[in-house]
Amino acid sequence: MRTKPPTGIELFAGCGGLSTGFLDAGLNVAAGFELDARAVDAYNYNHAYRGSRGYIADLSTATGPELLDRAGMKRADFVIGGPPCQPFSIVGKRQGERDIRSDLIGHFIRIVSELNPLVFMLENVPNLAVISGGGFLDGMKADLRALGYTVDHCVVSAADYGVPQNRKRLVVLGVKGKRPVRFPLPTHGTAEQRPISALSAIDDLPDAGDFGETGIFNHEPTLHSADMIKRLRSLEPGKREPGSFHDRLHPERPAYTLRAGSGNFSPLRPIHYKYHRVITVRESARLQGFSDDFRWPDRIPRLQQYRQVGNAVPPPMARAFAECLANQMGWRTDPAAYAGDPSTREPANVLTDSERKALRTARMRGASLGKAASRS
Secondary structure, eight states, rough: OOOOOOEEEEOTTTOOHHHHHHHHHHEEEEEEEOOOOHHHHHHHHHHGTTTOEEEEOOOTTHHHHHHHHHHTTTTTTTEEEOOGGGOOOSSSSSGGGGGGHHHHHHHHHHHHHOOSEEEEEEEEGGGGGGGGGGGHHHHHHHHTTTEEEEEEEEEEEGGGGGGGGGOOEEEEEEEEOOOOHHHHOOOEEESOOOOOOOOHHHTOOOOOOOOOHOOOOOOOOOOOOHHHHHHHTTTOOOBBTTTTOOOBOOOOOOBBOOOOOOSSTTTTOBBBBSSSBBHHHHHHHTTOOOOOTTTOOSSSSSSHHHHHHHHEEEHHHHHHHHHHHHHHOOOOOOOOOOOOOOGGGSSSSOOHHHHHHHHHHHHHOHHHOOOHHHHH
């Protein structure tokens, strides 16, 4: 077993859910690369104090050596990432290979070929496996095997790794050489350990309110119309509201799959099982498995906060894969070395409650108010 924890990078990092899980496992993610400046802002706020730095990068043009140079690294022992999944998601147009963003998976493979890491992990949506009758995924794996990796994939549920959310993902793992690839065994959803429910994850949080009212970061409410609230009052847990297509969380089950959404706060966001509103960013983060130390500075618009949560890889799932990879590679892990001290960060909130309320009002969308308000 090597004496020093390995060092790697995250591609298409977003706010860094994969990096969080790998750092929690005790592996050194030295850098995360992402095109979205606001996501990089959140990445740095939550990872710089742990020794990991985010960089704005166009991964369709950047080369592997350029990435290492920017991060001050000589080599990457592992490369992890989740190229944008919209081309393959069951939500949306599902253009698959015709969507230009599908090329980003090709750039992930290209960067792996340039850096030649010992291990890689690629995360995406399960629908990737059925594009072109499975031919797209088969082609990916063939390209990676041609680089000298043993490659395998599986579809897993984040709920099986202690995430209070039924979020199914496809994971492709590659290990240099001919050693077999292993995937982590479930830790939850077994006879010994039930899945974590939505109630267990968020019931200790008070109703949504401004920071001065709750003292909780990223827990601001979304305002709905009186008509919308009336409809939500009659919506039973685990059911869908027929007019708005909102799904209400069931307190005794894991949450529905959280999505990034596009356009406003309300569509595709679950309704709280107890309160008559969509869940907050903090509740969303809890349901993704983020700790409350993971915060979004209030300079990042709330819509972007929701999107970043919905796009992220759940950290507990990422940690399970990191620990499994470290075990099969014989790598030493050191979680304490990458824990950091979150209290050393600058304050996450610099705006007053009144200023945040004004921004919420200015950025409201019709669909947050309800179907009738959207038509007015």
